Amino acid sequence: MGLVSGRQTIGTAATAVEGTSNQPFTLIIHNDDNTADMFIGGPTVGTATGLAVNKLENIQLELKPGDQVFAVSSAAAHTISWMKIAND
Secondary structure, eight states: OOEEEEEEEEOSSOEEOSOOOSSOEEEEEEEOOSSOOEEEESTTOOTTTSEEEOTTOEEEEEEOTTOOOEEEESSSSEEEEEEEEEOO
């Protein structure tokens, strides 16, 4: 089982969350910001169309090989953390 984690900054444009895999995997995304929600979805996600992850909350996703999650915020410099767990 492989485990990789990281932090990245997202903003007002949809940004790919790092952590894709060529095998089934679990992706946990944490909203590190204490004032703004983040929104996740596909490559065209927006604040009006994405799934909200409230400030200081996290979400766990079970994904297939090659799946990619995108995130966006209403804030310009919004920090998120993620952890990818490969399900081998």
